[in-house]
Amino acid sequence: MKRLLLLPLVAVAFVSQAQGQNITVSGRVLSGTGAAQPGVTVLEKGTANGTSTDADGRFRLTVAPTATLVVSAIGATTQQIPVNGRTNFDVRLTDNETALTEVVVTGSRATEGRSNILTTAPVDVISAREIKVFAQTDVSQILSYIAPSFQSSRQAIADGTDHVDPASLRGLGPDQVLVLVNGKRRHSSALVNINGTVGRGSVGTDLNTIPNASIKRIEVLRDGAAAQYGSDAIAGVINIQLKDDTTGVQASSTVGQHYEGDGNLYQADANVGVGLNGRGFLDMSGQFSNRGYTNRSGIDTAPLIYLGSSGSYPGSADTEQKRRALKAQDDALVAQNGYDRKNLRLGQSEARSYGGFLNMGYKLLPTIGLEAYVTAGASRRTGKAAGFYRLPNQATQSDLTLYPNGFLPFINTTIIDQSVLAGLQAQLLGFAVDLSNTYGRNSIDFDISNTLNASLPTGLSPSRFYAGTIAFRQNTTNLNFSRRFTDVGGLSNLNVAFGGEYRDDNYQIQAGDPGSYANYGRLVSPGTPAAAGAQVFPGYQPTDALNRSRNNRAAYLDLESDITEKLLVGLAGRAERYSDFGNNVSGKVAARYSILPDVAVRGAISNGFRAPSLQQRYFTNTSTQFIQGAANQVLTVSNDNPIVRNGFTPGGTGQQGFGVSSLKQERSTNYSLGVTARILKTATLTVDAYQIDIRDRIVLTSQFSRANATVAAILGSLPVSQVQFFANAIDTRTRGIDIVANNRITLGPGRLTLTAAANFNNTTVEKINSSATIDADQTGLQNTLFDRQQRGRIENGQPRSKINLTAGYNLGIFGIEARTVRFGEVQYQDARLGSPAGNPNFLYSSIDQTFSAKWVTDLTLSAQFTKQLGLTIGASNLFDVYPDKFRIDPRNSATNFSVDPLLNYNSGLDNTNRGRTVYNPNQFGYNGGFYFARLIVGLPTGG
Structure with a gap:
């Protein structure tokens, strides 16, 4: 150090x-x-x-x-x-x-950048100042509050997803937006989201591995760009430009706390920028962050904690008198043992991170423009998040000699991220030549604490297990040529860019300790085995371990020309060949036409694709998931497994699998049409409408239960109760509109900056792609392939609208910034259809709920006392706004109703939550208000 x-x-x-x-x-x-x-x-x-x-x-x-x-x-x-x-x-x-507008480079390979209102596609530009001015301290949260088309919120009780925030652009999936750093492809996270969160089944990029101090600006291209950049750029591109022009040392320290007194934040970062004798630059940035957990859970309303079966009454035939006596006895044990019914931890996970980035450029031979550049980064982030509480009466999952009052297990992660980009630029025969190689690796270690393996003999289980590691590595080599021609074939100018790319991907799963997954055979009672593996997160087994690779070759051509003074036209084409699923060709046509000196129309038509990730192709594991209140061993199998395909199952029954075809690429067609305008010389306005059709979209299916005869035959003797897998299961259509207005005016002795931005989008599932085996089953397997809860996550699980209003005023050394963001409504849909047995008056769909839109306001005050010293204080979510609460269903379960309210307990959405899950996290989280102070120090280095 x-x-x-x-x-x-x-x-x-x-x-x-x-x-x-x-x-x-x-x-x-x-x-x-x-x-x-x-x-x-x-x-x-x-x-x-x-x-x-x-x-x-x-x-x-x-x-x-x-x-x-x-x-x-x-x-x-x-x-x-x-x-x-x-x-x-x-x-x-x-x-x-x-x-008045920013010059951007994302979305075009022209040798000269254009203003973001002069481009053929919409591009948001977020400066380093905007990144620092408000309370948000990681990239995903910063973008969520600045860019209306971008959405990310922290999740809870979702295994690894508690530690890697899923994010989306224009309402699409985390893996349908491409992330670049300095214009080069950024590797994705090793994590595939398999739990019930937004982005389920997807693999995104962990934006929070990049220190804020290293960022010069962020460009968000809101348009399909697979023809220009390759796989993943269906919704758009996020290009993070690192600092390359700073001088001196700039450091800041941020401290803050939520209004509830938790979630303490301590963050420090620094950037050192120096010139290299007029021939280059060297920028080094580092960041340390320590974030405490928050808890916004409710009270567990289960009637029985110590007695009964899994917290509920032993049987529906019990008399009311017997239930009353049982509950009174249990309440006495709760009081005697000091049991806390607030037994969950719902909120952000605790996290501690260290990271740094280096960005350097140096002119080796100025006469021919030969320059070398290097960008390198590394980070280490540890996190701790809770799972569901194991009650003392859940005999198959506990051991009363170790945890007489039950236990709350924790998933601890260590996320290590490394990247190196190195390249050469030069002028050759009139072309700007760029040769680069980008390496990136992301790994996640899982350690489970405050837990046990219930299948071990009584009293002998350790309380901590190493559960395994997942890792993803990517290496990309790119050679690009670009040149601006003048007076070519009657054209005043023609920008030509072409090149090739070779990419190699690798995905690994390493098994955990045997105790984290093994079954040691303990019986709770005759015929009732205890659950195997570490509670909350059984480790990866040797049968899960893998090391898979693939490669991809691509060639591309970009053309852009100002056909006339009023008309700009761009063409792009890209051909790809993947070693594991074949070829793909993408194309794009884009144009901008000035109908008046300050008013123009622009639009684009393109087709794109997203290759199935290696994680989606090969991930497999067995996890404990609570489904309608019961713990289930859920098997996630790779798409190539015989269970999924037409081969015989390993259960030895001779039954066929689900008959689902091999994973292939998602294909998209993108349309956009917009207007740009400059108004009264001080304001700009852009309005862009879009439609994105995606065919063969990859999802993680819902869980097929052994209770179904067809599924039972397929699973055979495998020791699992549920199975799920990846499939090209749906076609979707997304329509939306983006509106951005900016104005900078002189007001009195200072300058006032105003921004209004909005995104409105709507995604619908147009088609479900099934298989003959699934369709032939008459008991509803097609509904299980992609159930209504899954549909709800994609169609309504995230805000379908977001409005951002920002105002900033600077006067001398003082500044004030105010922002309010309207997060649109989201919905929850229950997975089930119909009525529970014996209760025709109740519909599962009655559990569906709409959560209304909310305004969240941020306010900061700043003072720049000297060139070297500044202070910012403020609050995020100033008025302590929370999402709507989950509606509480007064019945105690979907199948067992009590007429006596004294014996009732609140089930929430299902028997798992029992009133403990209070808020929906998918709008803006549920941490409430946060106040902070930030000290900024700058020191010169002499140029």
């Missing part, structure tokens, strides 16, 4: 010595009316050496005597000022309406 801390100081010392012959220049930047302009960027042209003005508009910078200063600010005309040996400068900025 000491060596790591010394690295920035060594780099600074090296640069300072190398720049000994440079000169120091200083000056002041003012507006056209003479007001001081803080935060203006001052760069030495052709280098990454730069600084920004302080609260009084002053700057100081060490440059070469022959340098040219580039002075720029949003909304002002960029000025280039030759130094010519001078050391003092006074600069006056002038307004420039064409500079």
Whole structure:
């Protein structure tokens, strides 16, 4: 650690010595009316050496005597000022309406970037300042509150998903958005979400492995781009641009706490940026974060904790008198033992992380533009999250000699993420050539604590088990050529880009300790075996262990031209070949036409695809999941398993499998049409409508139960009660509209920035793709393949609308930022249809619930006391808003009703929750208000 801390100081010392012959220049930047302009960027042209003005508009910078200063600010005309040996400068900025928008590079391989209102597709730009100004401290949460089309919320009691937030763009899945870092493909997480959360069955990218301090800006391309970037870019692309132009040391420390007094946050980060003698830059960033858990669970209303069967009455034939006596006896035991009926932990998991990134560029041969660049990052995040409480009367899952009052088991994870990007850029025969190699690896270790293996002899089980490791590795080599031609075939210009890519993927599962999965044979009673494996998360077994790889070859061509002064047209095509499922060809046509000087229409048509991930192809395990109050051993098998396909099952029964075909790529067709406008020279407006049709969408099926005769025959003698697998089971259609308006105006002595942004989307399941075996079953297997709860997650499980209103005002050293976000309604649908046996007056669909839209408001106040010292204080969710509560069903279970309210307990949505699950997490979580303070310190390094 000491060596790591010394690295920035060594780099600074090296640069300072190398720049000994440079000169120091200083000056002041003012507006056209003479007001001081803080935060203006001052760069030495052709280098990454730069600084920004302080609260009084002053700057100081060490440059070469022959340098040219580039002075720029949003909304002002960029000025280039030759130094010519001078050391003092006074600069006056002038307004420039064409500079009100950001120049973006995502979505085009043209040699020159375009303003985000001049592109053929919508692109959001999120600056480093926006990332830092509010309370959110990880990338997924930052994007959720800034970009309306992006959604992510933390989950609870969802195994590994408690530690890797599922995220989506435009209402689609976590794996249908491509993530880039510095324009290069980022590897995905090793985790596949198999529990009942949004994004179930998907594999996303863990955005939170990237430190905020390393980010220069984030570009969110809201359009299908598989023809340009390859697999996964169905909903769009998120490109994280790392800092490459900072100077000095910038550090910040954030502390905060939720209004409820939990979820304490301590975060510190730093960035060191130095110029390399005018030939390059070196940026190093690091971050430490320690986040406490929150708990928003309710009271367990199960009538029986110590007596009875799994917390409910032993039998429906019991008399009311017997039930009363049993409950009174149980209540006495609860009081005697001091049992806490608030026995769950529902909220964010606790997490501690360390991470760092390096971003470097260096001109090896300036005469031919040969430059080397390296980007490398590493992070380690540990987390702890709870599962469901094991009651003392759940005999098959407990051991009263070890846990006389039951126990709350924990899933502990260690997530290690590593990446290295290295490349060369040069000019060759008029082409800009870029050769790069990107390596990335993500692994998750699972350790289960405060648990037991109930199948071990009484009193002998350990309380902690290593449950195994999952890991994903990706290596991508890319060679790209690009060039801008002029006067080609009557065209004023033509941007040409082409290249090739080779990618190698690897996925591994490593088995846990034998005690985490083995069955040691203990019987709770004659004929009733105790549950095998670690409670809450049985370890990966040797039969689950695997090491699978595949490769992919791709070639692509991009063309873009300003056909006329008013018409911009882009064409893209990409051909891919995957070693495990075959070929794919994607294409895209996009255009923008100026109907007035400040008004244009734009649109695109494309087809895309998403390759099934290796995790979806090969993941297999057995897990304990609570389904309608009962613990079930659920088997997840790979798509190639005979149970899924037409081969014979390992149960030895000779029965056929489900007859589901091999996984293939998802295919999409994307349409978009929009309008862009500049209004009164200070405001911009973009409106973009879209439709995304996806065929053969990959989902994790619902759980097929052994209670079904067909399923029982397929499973044979396997020791599981449920089975699920991946399949190209559905076709979907997503329609929506994005609206973004920005305005920056001078108000009094300060500047007011206003933003209004909104996304409205609607996804529907158009078709369910089944198999002959499933269709032939007359007992409802097709409904199990993709049940109504699964449909609900995709169609209504996330907000179908989000509106963001933001205002910021800066006056001298002070600033105020206010933001309110409307998270649209979400819905819950029960998986079951019909009525429980013996109760025709009750419908399972009555458990369905709609959770109304909510506004969440953030407010921050900041002061930049000096150029080196700033302070921000504020609150996230200022008014402590929570989602609607789950509606409580007064009946004690779906099949056993009590007429005496004294004996009732609240079941919530099913017998598992029993009133303990209070809020739906899928809108904006349920942690409530959070207040924080952030101290920001900057130190110069001498240029």
